[in-house]
Amino acid sequence: MADAVAGPTSVPARSATAGRPRHSAVVRVTHWLTTLSFLALLVSGVEILISHPRFYWGETGNVNTRPLFQFNIPASRSTVPTGYGYVLPDQNGWSRYLHFQSAWVAVGTGLLYLVFGFFTGHFRRNLLPAPPDRSLRGLSASINGRLRFRRPAEEEAGSYNVLQRLTYLLVIFVLFPLVIWTGLAMSPAIASAIPAAVTSLGGQQSARTLHFCVSGLLVLFLLVHVLMVSLAGFRSRVRAMITGNPAAPMERR
Amino acid sequence: MTRRKLITTGLIATAGASGLAAAAKLAERNGLIPPDAGGLYGAGETLTYAAQRLLTRHSLAREFSRGQISQQPFANAVAPLGEGFQRLQAGAFADWRLGVDGMVARPRSFSLAELSSLPSRTQITHLACEEGWSYIAEWRGVPLSRILDLVGTLPQARYVVYRSFQPGWWESIDMADALHPQTLVTHGMNGGELPVAFGGPLRLRVPRQLGYKSVKYIARLTITDSLKRFGKGLGSASPEAGYAWYAGI
Numbered sequence: 001m002a003d004a005v006a007g008p009t010s011v012p013a014r015s016a017t018a019g020r021p022r023h024s025a026v027v028r029v030t031h032w033l034t035t036l037s038f039l040a041l042l043v044s045g046v047e048i049l050i051s052h053p054r055f056y057w058g059e060t061g062n063v064n065t066r067p068l069f070q071f072n073i074p075a076s077r078s079t080v081p082t083g084y085g086y087v088l089p090d091q092n093g094w095s096r097y098l099h100f101q102s103a104w105v106a107v108g109t110g111l112l113y114l115v116f117g118f119f120t121g122h123f124r125r126n127l128l129p130a131p132p133d134r135s136l137r138g139l140s141a142s143i144n145g146r147l148r149f150r151r152p153a154e155e156e157a158g159s160y161n162v163l164q165r166l167t168y169l170l171v172i173f174v175l176f177p178l179v180i181w182t183g184l185a186m187s188p189a190i191a192s193a194i195p196a197a198v199t200s201l202g203g204q205q206s207a208r209t210l211h212f213c214v215s216g217l218l219v220l221f222l223l224v225h226v227l228m229v230s231l232a233g234f235r236s237r238v239r240a241m242i243t244g245n246p247a248a249p250m251e252r253r
Numbered sequence: 254m255t256r257r258k259l260i261t262t263g264l265i266a267t268a269g270a271s272g273l274a275a276a277a278k279l280a281e282r283n284g285l286i287p288p289d290a291g292g293l294y295g296a297g298e299t300l301t302y303a304a305q306r307l308l309t310r311h312s313l314a315r316e317f318s319r320g321q322i323s324q325q326p327f328a329n330a331v332a333p334l335g336e337g338f339q340r341l342q343a344g345a346f347a348d349w350r351l352g353v354d355g356m357v358a359r360p361r362s363f364s365l366a367e368l369s370s371l372p373s374r375t376q377i378t379h380l381a382c383e384e385g386w387s388y389i390a391e392w393r394g395v396p397l398s399r400i401l402d403l404v405g406t407l408p409q410a411r412y413v414v415y416r417s418f419q420p421g422w423w424e425s426i427d428m429a430d431a432l433h434p435q436t437l438v439t440h441g442m443n444g445g446e447l448p449v450a451f452g453g454p455l456r457l458r459v460p461r462q463l464g465y466k467s468v469k470y471i472a473r474l475t476i477t478d479s480l481k482r483f484g485k486g487l488g489s490a491s492p493e494a495g496y497a498w499y500a501g502i
Binding site: 048049051052054059060061062063064065077079092093094096097098100101102103104186187188189190191192193195198204205208 | 293294296297298300301305308309312313314315317321323325326327329330379381382383384385386387388389460461462463494495496497501502
């Protein structure tokens with residue numbers, strides 16, 4: 001009888017926790033929209049980079065000035081000295097169109113996620129370190145245990161551990177805002193409206209260099225994230241992020 | 254799905270769709286839709302253009318100190334300009350003309366001497382190429398708004414189309430940029446004449462947009478209320494080659 005009140009389509013095998021999905025619908029939808037837009041930003045960003053694979057510091061930089069660093073890859077413009085005897089095809093047009101359209105999707109998705117996260121307590125409940133980890137001693141003990149691969153307690157398996165929580169907070173509240181800011185700082189129109197957005201970064205070329213570096217950190221996060229998901233059980237984790245439940249009803253029996 | 258959920262979803266979808274339609278109409282009336290809004294990337298372009306027109310219509314591009322002028326500016330090479338250009342160059346561009354036509358009361362053309370005699374503005378601004386490089390230079394020229402005044406631009410004008418001496422190279426800007434005080438019909442650079450490599454004798458500098466909107470060797474301005482009749486109707490040669498019409502990014 002207890003099962004019968006769990007929902008209109010009561011499945012006898014369902015456990016008591018099945019009513020609450022592992023990830024809420026908003027988290028699942030915004031996760032995949034972010035995935036899609038991030039991959040589009042990454043591909044188009046690499047294409048844009050190829051037209052001038054040199055980075056500078058300050059306001060200005062071009063092939064006549066010394067770069068801060070550069071990549072020894074072929075470029076899509078003949079004016080860039082690369083040491084290669086050929087020039088890649090110019091893909092900057094659609095890359096830029098796609099980059100900015102995807103940026104809008106990413107920013108819109110991010111705003112939706114932020115509003116949801118603050119109002120429903122998602123950040124407080126799922127991402128802020130759990131109450132025992134909120135002191136420096138508790139935090140270091142937790143991280144220590146985590147780094148020694150101590151097995152997590154049973155009740156922790158359905159939530160994030162402290163290192164995951166800190167990483168997600170860093171990505172959501174530091175890296176994403178930084179990559180958006182440094183991206184906007186490259187826009188001549190935004191620079192005219194909010195000059196401080198550019199000058200505080202050290203100049204327009206500094207903004208471009210920082211945009212590249214922060215993007216690199218986000219790619220590093222993506223790689224580690226996918227690796228961790230694979231180690232933890234790729235199918236069940238990805239299923240949880242799609243349907244909300246870690247395992248199909250058949251497997252739960 | 255329950256009936257209540259279905260009805261709520263339906264109501265939200267209807268409200269969303271009609272809200273979008275109303276927003277699109279309002280945006281069109283207020284000139285917030287770029288000419289390349291059709292197609293795969295139209296939504297992103299429209300959001301960018303509309304947002305920046307609402308937030309940055311009157312903002313001024315940053316101006317720099319003399320000490321920040323790039324010692325080694327760079328300019329992309331252009332295709333050979335041909336014999337006609339060489340003849341004009343041999344005559345120190347004394348016969349260069351900037352024609353102005355379209356929705357104006359007094360269509361006319363300007364020689365370089367006439368443009369140089371008009372009150373000029375000097376500004377040290379940044380030029381950023383869409384490829385990623387940039388430089389800072391001092392530019393001297395006549396504000397485009399001054400020329401639009403002289404020819405008596407009609408009130409229904411919405412865009413200025415500008416063409417290079419180089420065939421097939423043309424761009425357009427809306428009136429917000431055309432009337433902007435820093436949009437210059439430029440004839441001088443870093444204290445001297447504007448070098449040919451940097452667009453001399455005449456270049457339209459639009460400092461709040463990327464370098465490709467600052468067309469070199471401009472020879473003709475056409476004031477219009479619609480871009481549909483120009484080229485493929487996408488606003489300029491850039492969208493026809495796959496690049497965004499609005500380059501304020």
